[in-house]
Amino acid sequence: xxxxxxxxxxxxxxxxxxxxxxxxxxxxxxxxxxxxxxxxxxxxxxxxxxxxxxxxxxxxxxxxxxxxxxxxxxxxxxxxxxxxxxxxxxxxxxxxxxxxxxxxxxxxxxxxxxxxxxxxxxxxxxxxxxxxxxxxxxxxxxxxxxxxxxxxxxxxxxxxxxxxxxxxxxxxxxxxxxxxxxxxxxxxxxxxxxxxxxxxxxxxxxxxxxxxxxxxxxxxxxxxxxxxxxxxxxxxxxxxxxxxxxxxxxxxxxxxxxx
Numbered sequence: 676x677x678x679x680x681x682x683x684x685x686x687x688x689x690x691x692x693x694x695x696x697x698x699x700x701x702x703x704x705x706x707x708x709x710x711x712x713x714x715x716x717x718x719x720x721x722x723x724x725x726x727x728x729x730x731x732x733x734x735x736x737x738x739x740x741x742x743x744x745x746x747x748x749x750x751x752x753x754x755x756x757x758x759x760x761x762x763x764x765x766x767x768x769x770x771x772x773x774x775x776x777x778x779x780x781x782x783x784x785x786x787x788x789x790x791x792x793x794x795x796x797x798x799x800x801x802x803x804x805x806x807x808x809x810x811x812x813x814x815x816x817x818x819x820x821x822x823x824x825x826x827x828x829x830x831x832x833x834x835x836x837x838x839x840x841x842x843x844x845x846x847x848x849x850x851x852x853x854x855x856x857x858x859x860x861x862x863x864x865x866x867x868x869x870x871x872x873x874x875x876x877x878x879x880x881x882x883x884x885x886x887x888x889x890x891x892x893x894x895x896x897x898x899x900x901x902x903x904x905x906x907x908x909x910x911x912x913x914x915x916x917x918x919x920x921x922x923x924x925x926x927x928x929x930x931x932x933x934x
Contacts, residue, residue, distance in 0.1 A: 678910035681706035684757045685909065686750070688740060688797060689767030691718040693865030696725070696763055697898030701906045703731025708757075711735040712749045712797075713767065740767055740793035741785070750800035760804035762909045765794040766815040768833065769867065769915035774826035786829030791836045798844065809852040814841050815901075816915060816920065816926045818861040838920055845918030854917040856908045861924030862886070862893040880928050888932045 685702055689695040690711035699709035703726045711719050711733060719735035725735040736752045738916040753760055768790040773782045798812055805812070819827060820834035841857040848855060862868075862885055872878045886893050904923045907913055922928050 678906060679909055680906070683707040683761035683763060684710060684753065684759055684763050685762040686710050686712055686760060686801065687764045687766060688712045688793065690764075691722040691735075693867060694860065694863060694898050694901050695764075695766045696722050697902040698766065698905050699733055700726055700729065700731065701734055701899070701902040702909075705910075707761075709733050710753050710757075712738050712740070714739045714899065714922065715735070740797075741788040743792075743796055746793055746796040747800050748865055750771050750797065750804075751821070754804060757807055760810060761808045762810045762908065763797060763801050763805065763812045764815070764905060764931075765812070765837075767793065768815075768830075770817070770819070770824075770827055770830045770871070773829035775828050775927045777826065778803060778828060783829045787833055787836075790830055790833035794837055794840060795886055796847065798840075806851045811853065812855045813905050813908050814855070814857040814858045816841075816859045816906070818859060818922070818924065820859075820897065821928060840871055841920060842918045845917070849917075852911055854908075854913070855912075856916060856919045858901060858904050858908065859920055859922045859924065860901060861922070861927040862889055862895050862896060863901060880896065889925045889927050890930040890932065892924070896923060896925055898921060 685707050687695055687709050690699045691713045702709040705871045708907050711722055716737045721732045723735055736749045737931050738749040740746055771786050773786045816837045817834045818833040820838050841855055845855040872882055880923050901923050
């Protein structure tokens with residue numbers, strides 16, 4: 676399907692690995708130019724090399740998104756280089772295990788900056804350009820906002836905030852023709868997920884137990900499947916869709932897992 680994204684400049688936070696990289700690869704295959712915003716110049720370049728090896732184009736900006744000034748500078752660099760922004764995908768974040776019993780004020784607030792505050796800042800700084808282009812925003816979220824997980828209060832709260840901001844921005848930006856949606860992830864096998872599984876006592880058995888509870892085909896969601904929905908929502912093919920939280924999770928969050 677031609678999503679009419681040729682030469683569109685799309686910011687993707689955390690675009691160097693996992694879900695973000697999957698999104699960037701699909702954008703590039705559609706002719707867009709994803710701009711990876713991430714903290715590691717090395718990781719950003721490795722991602723660009725992968726994308727270019729597949730025939731696409733990509734650029735990057737090095738930024739530590741927990742720093743407000745870096746968020747502003749990242750957007751300024753994109754505008755300086757390309758003169759416009761056609762879309763924003765807020766994706767960066769980490770399930771960092773800041774719970775109620777094992778957390779404290781400092782760790783909780785730091786996690787909110789890692790997982791929520793930069794969503795707001797990137798959207799705010801990109802907004803003047805998105806108004807010009809009538810670009811779209813897609814926020815990546817997690818099932819933890821709805822299901823809970825245990826021992827991850829800050830991450831769950833951040834994802835609840837992402838969902839709320841998605842609908843709030845969809846309302847606020849109606850008059851500009853800017854659509855805002857979210858794709859909610861449950862069990863997707865990314866490098867971070869693999870690292871987490873590896874910390875458990877019996878990782879192979881735990882992975883089997885998890886996939887057995889995913890109703891559709893009893894398997895993990897792929898990064899490509901997340902990317903397919905994200906890029907569709909970003910494109911004009913979803914031109915009358917806004918304020919939606921779309922779960923790409925094989926039915927994990929809402930279907931009866933006894934299925």
